[in-house]
Amino acid sequence: xxxxxxxxxxxxxxxxxxxxxxxxxxxxxxxxxxxxxxxxxxxxxxxxxxxxxxxxxxxxxxxxxxxxxxxxxxxxxxxxxxxxxxxxxxxxxxxxxxxxxxxxxxxxxxxxxxxxxxxxxxxxxxxxxxxxxxx
Amino acid sequence: xxxxxxxxxxxxxxxxxxxxxxxxxxxxxxxxxxxxxxxxxxxxxxxxxxxxxxxxxxxxxxxxxxxxxxxxxxxxxxxxxxxxxxxxxxxxxxxxxxxxxxxxxxxxxxxxxxxxxxxxxxxxxxxxxxxxxxxxxxxxxxxxxxxxxxxxxxxxxxxxxxxxxxxxxxxxxxxxxxxxxxxxxxxxxxxxxxxxxxxxxxxxxxxxxxxxxxxxxxxxxxxxxxxxxxxxxxxxxxxxxxxxxxxxxxxxxxxxxxxxxxxxxxxxxxxxxxxxxxxxxxxxxxxxxxxxxxxxxxxxxxxxxxxxxxxxxxxxxxxxxxxxxxxxxxxxxxxxxxxxxxxxxxxxxxxxxxxxxxxxxxxxxxxxxxxxxxxxxxxxxxxxxxxxxxxxxxxxxxxxxxxxxxxxxxxxxxxxxxxxxxxxxxxxxxxxxxxxxxxxxxxxxxxxxxxxxxxxxxxxxxxxxxxxxxxxxxxx
Numbered sequence: 001x002x003x004x005x006x007x008x009x010x011x012x013x014x015x016x017x018x019x020x021x022x023x024x025x026x027x028x029x030x031x032x033x034x035x036x037x038x039x040x041x042x043x044x045x046x047x048x049x050x051x052x053x054x055x056x057x058x059x060x061x062x063x064x065x066x067x068x069x070x071x072x073x074x075x076x077x078x079x080x081x082x083x084x085x086x087x088x089x090x091x092x093x094x095x096x097x098x099x100x101x102x103x104x105x106x107x108x109x110x111x112x113x114x115x116x117x118x119x120x121x122x123x124x125x126x127x128x129x130x131x132x133x134x135x
Numbered sequence: 136x137x138x139x140x141x142x143x144x145x146x147x148x149x150x151x152x153x154x155x156x157x158x159x160x161x162x163x164x165x166x167x168x169x170x171x172x173x174x175x176x177x178x179x180x181x182x183x184x185x186x187x188x189x190x191x192x193x194x195x196x197x198x199x200x201x202x203x204x205x206x207x208x209x210x211x212x213x214x215x216x217x218x219x220x221x222x223x224x225x226x227x228x229x230x231x232x233x234x235x236x237x238x239x240x241x242x243x244x245x246x247x248x249x250x251x252x253x254x255x256x257x258x259x260x261x262x263x264x265x266x267x268x269x270x271x272x273x274x275x276x277x278x279x280x281x282x283x284x285x286x287x288x289x290x291x292x293x294x295x296x297x298x299x300x301x302x303x304x305x306x307x308x309x310x311x312x313x314x315x316x317x318x319x320x321x322x323x324x325x326x327x328x329x330x331x332x333x334x335x336x337x338x339x340x341x342x343x344x345x346x347x348x349x350x351x352x353x354x355x356x357x358x359x360x361x362x363x364x365x366x367x368x369x370x371x372x373x374x375x376x377x378x379x380x381x382x383x384x385x386x387x388x389x390x391x392x393x394x395x396x397x398x399x400x401x402x403x404x405x406x407x408x409x410x411x412x413x414x415x416x417x418x419x420x421x422x423x424x425x426x427x428x429x430x431x432x433x434x435x436x437x438x439x440x441x442x443x444x445x446x447x448x449x450x451x452x453x454x455x456x457x458x459x460x461x462x463x464x465x466x467x468x469x470x471x472x473x474x475x476x477x478x479x480x481x482x483x484x485x486x487x488x489x490x491x492x493x494x495x496x497x498x499x500x501x502x503x504x505x506x507x508x509x510x511x512x513x514x515x516x517x518x519x520x521x522x523x524x525x526x527x528x529x530x531x532x533x534x535x536x537x538x539x540x541x542x543x544x545x546x547x548x549x550x551x552x553x554x555x556x557x558x559x560x561x562x563x564x565x566x567x568x569x570x571x572x573x574x575x576x577x578x579x580x581x582x583x584x585x586x587x588x589x590x591x592x593x594x595x596x597x598x599x600x601x602x603x604x605x606x607x608x609x610x611x
Contacts, residue, residue: 006541006544009201009202009203009537009538036266053385058385058388069325069378069381099267101266101267101568106569107266107569107571107572108266108335108542108575109334109611111336111377112377114204114402115204116204116402132204134204134228134230134377135335
């Protein structure tokens with residue numbers, strides 16, 4: 001499950017999951033849902049990323065920012081994600097396809113994932129990963 | 136916010152007295168109404184900035200201040216490298232050197248009327264904008280380095296514009312001190328096809344006319360008369376700037392720890408100006424500024440070509456180009472001592488008063504033009520810097536309206552296609568690459584730019600010269 005939330009100038013993104021991995025995956029979906037209607041994106045191509053950071057909060061931002069760079073460099077929109085997290089480092093895969101402005105309903109470009117309202121936490125049995133993205 | 140917690144200095148200047156770790160007071164330039172509307176988070180951010188090492192005089196907020204990343208958007212902070220001063224990511228932001236450029240067209244509203252629709256359609260086709268758009272310029276690694284060192288001067292050397300244009304850009308169109316080696320390969324690669332693109336979000340290209348002149352003498356010096364048509368562009372350093380921000384967020388987070396700088400909000404990550412990390416970041420920021428200046432220069436050239444093609448007698452000349460997300464080295468009087476300072480302006484426009492050496496000779500007697508963008512349905516303003524602004528806020532003014540509603544709220548309230556039709560009935564033609572993007576940018580989602588500009592004028596930070604209204608607008 002994922003969602004976006006209100007923020008005065010920009011947009012908040014939030015992913016939920018039974019595991020931290022799933023929360024990261026859904027967080028990525030939330031971010032791409034700001035850029036386009038991701039239900040229209042087909043998971044055709046796979047791209048891989050790996051990143052590390054001093055803590056899990058910063059790891060989440062690293063993950064999102066790595067995806068933004070990758071999306072931009074490959075010209076692709078992503079809709080499905082799979083990650084593995086271990087000891088402040090992670091590897092992840094993203095599935096998607098080349099952006100086609102005729103077919104995809106694009107919205108707003110995301111400049112970066114930020115440290116603002118950044119939180120990766122466990123509430124009862126649910127992991128939550130969230131931050132504000134600068135648009 | 137609770138206005139009683141502030142010390143009233145004058146009707147438009149409010150002070151947050153130093154408390155806790157604050158090294159200097161906070162100072163808010165705004166009317167009573169704007170202060171009352173301020174988010175408590177903004178006050179917190181002003182206080183956090185006041186705690187940073189080497190800050191001078193005050194942590195400053197402009198009339199359009201709103202909740203940002205580390206610094207408030209509409210924040211100004213001056214730091215002395217001699218006194219342990221820092222350079223902070225939060226004071227510059229992700230869209231390095233985002234700014235506004237305004238060009239005269241040599242046409243009046245009446246003269247241009249028959250051509251507006253044709254112009255806007257051509258501009259919409261020729262100026263790349265929106266998610267995933269690419270420019271016609273293709274660069275390789277070596278060429279992008281030339282852009283990062285050369286700025287707008289690079290663009291002119293490649294035939295995008297005239298040498299004369301450079302005089303009317305801050306720093307003469309090129310920021311010294313840029314080092315492409317401090318910019319990551321990823322950042323550069325992301326820019327290979329992005330030079331000369333507008334972007335999305337609140338970025339725009341507008342055809343506007345002067346509908347009110349407040350100071351005829353100054354307007355004349357700026358070459359502006361009632362009903363004159365101008366073109367304004369609002370955009371920044373595109374993906375390269377965003378990636379520099381992302382890359383250095385991590386570098387500076389580590390540096391803040393290494394140099395034991397207490398950080399009250401994560402986005403305030405910083406490094407001493409006189410440290411290897413600080414120097415590297417500043418060189419990268421200078422490169423980002425040059426990227427933005429080159430970008431706006433290329434877009435101006437596209438505008439010039441379209442105008443000349445549609446109306447051969449049009450004469451596109453640059454009025455001025457300002458950047459409102461920057462860190463620059465400037466000399467300022469602090470007390471009675473002249474100091475060389477690193478001035479962070481996050482969502483704030485440089486507004487130098489008359490006589491400063493940085494201002495083009497023609498404008499020297501009136502002050503630097505300050506270009507304030509409104510929203511697509513309302514109006515924008517051109518002001519000039521003042522002596523009082525130099526003394527009170529290191530020569531800085533507001534940068535725009537600032538959002539009143541979130542993007543989600545705006546999308547719930549307006550539909551993009553209906554909004555565009557509504558604007559069309561008011562005589563404003565809007566072409567948008569995304570309807571939902573246009574809805575997010577609905578005029579009603581912003582604060583009243585007039586209130587912000589009036590407060591800037593009355594606080595003495597800058598003087599109102601003319602108001603311009605849109606005839607046509609292109610959104611990403």
